[in-house]
Amino acid sequence: MPGRSRPDRGGQMREQGWSAPQSAALYERAQRSIPDGSSRSMLLRRPHPIYVDHAAGAWVTDVDGNRYLDCNNNFASIIIGHADPGISAAVAVRMARGSAFSLANDVEIDLAELLCERVESFELIRFCNSGTEAVMAALKAARGFTGRPNVIKVEGSYHGTYDHAEASLGADPSNWGDVAAPRTVPYAFGTPTSVAHEVGIIAYNDAEGARVAIEQAGDQLAAVLLDPMPNRVGMPDLEPEFIAAVRETTRKVGALLVLDEVITFRLGHGGMQTLAEIDPDLTTLGKIIGGGFPVGAIAGRTGPMETFVRIDGDRAKVPSGGTFSANPITMAAGHETMTRLDHDAFARLDYIGEAVRSGLRELFDRAGLEWQVTGRGSLFRVHSHQRHIRNYRDSYQSSDEKAVVEQFGLRMQANGVYFIGDSLGSLNLATTDEDIEHFLMAAAASLPGG
Known part of the structure; x- marks a missing residue:
């Protein structure tokens, strides 16, 4: 079960075994009363949305007991931490x-x-x-x-x-x-x-x-x-x-x-x-x-x-x-x-965000991937290309690029990180250095060839 996973003896985090049957059942039920099964289209993902049970700090737990480091935080609206x-x-x-x-x-x-x-x-x-x-x-x-x-x-x-x-x-x-x-x-x-x-x-x-x-x-x-x-x-x-x-x-x-x-x-x-x-x-x-x-x-x-x-x-x-x-x-x-949210809090958020962005860049380089990460502060976004991004057209993804990023997000989910499919990342103040380590381990295991 995902959560605070640690590498196995081969140095990889375990993806096999992820399942969410109760989320699947809830989605099937939701489609009988809600158009498309959700009032928020951004939550729809393959094979079904994940239904939350509870959250605390930087972590969320779904109805099946799977735990995830939350790297979306309700689309950047949670900044102190869950259930503070x-x-x-x-x-x-x-x-x-x-x-x-x-x-x-x-x-x-x-x-x-x-x-x-x-x-x-x-x-x-x-x-x-x-x-x-x-x-x-x-x-x-x-x-x-x-x-x-x-x-x-x-x-x-x-x-x-x-x-x-x-x-x-x-x-x-x-x-x-x-x-x-x-x-x-x-x-x-x-x-x-x-x-x-x-x-x-x-x-x-x-x-x-x-x-x-x-x-x-x-x-x-x-x-x-x-x-x-x-x-x-x-x-x-x-x-x-x-x-x-x-x-x-x-x-x-x-x-x-x-x-x-x-x-x-x-x-x-x-x-x-x-x-x-x-x-x-x-x-x-x-x-x-x-x-x-x-x-x-x-x-x-x-x-x-x-x-x-x-x-x-x-x-x-x-x-x-x-x-x-x-x-x-x-x-x-x-x-x-x-x-x-005083100046010290924002300094910590800057540190957390830069640790994730710089860590991702190192992983991309080590894996020989032509990927990049943009953003600042507690926000980041992953791109499966290295085009210089100045505007929307530079960042516009081909169907193949979209599929690669979506697959990365799904593998992150299986490795205990909730990372929305369009690759927006948003971190909260409850994120610890250990949590950052977990994120980067999950990312290493989730990259193509990881």
């Missing part, structure tokens, strides 16, 4: 007073103040329930503030399940057009044709392409939506010339820069914008700021944030709300989490 006693205690205190109300709560103010104190561009903040909601609200605020309809985003970048934000998420060589002027490709079937006219696409790290697209959109452009280290683009380094071009040109035409830090806020005390010295007008947040509970937030400069403010008692330019927005359970968990 401090977060559990903070939640229990609030739960004892009730879970949700149609009245305001003071812990929302506590978390808002903490976040606004951490980041210079966060003059005001407003909470919602997910990163998707945060992006939707930020784009509405940008339109409300500028009075303009259109947005520009990066090809291949994921910003949640919203038609405009999904544009060109799944573009491929058959439809993506010229890299200097990428086409706008709808993602979901049934997307309104208007999206192609309302969303412009640029290539990541193409400074000149960004300038041209923003200037051409001109007085119709409300915002550029940008993830500073987009996972589905391959987690390439952000080139200073590119972000400078985006920031300078948006200001030139009177558009806003909306920075999506739903994932990258876990990279440092003030997020990626502090590390890269980016000055956005609005920032979208989610994941870690909820301490393991559903959360989203829009933060930014006073001007665009005031589109959410009621005018003389009437509705705001951009009304927003939600039954569970800023609920006290999420706010308490988020406040406990963010309070504990």
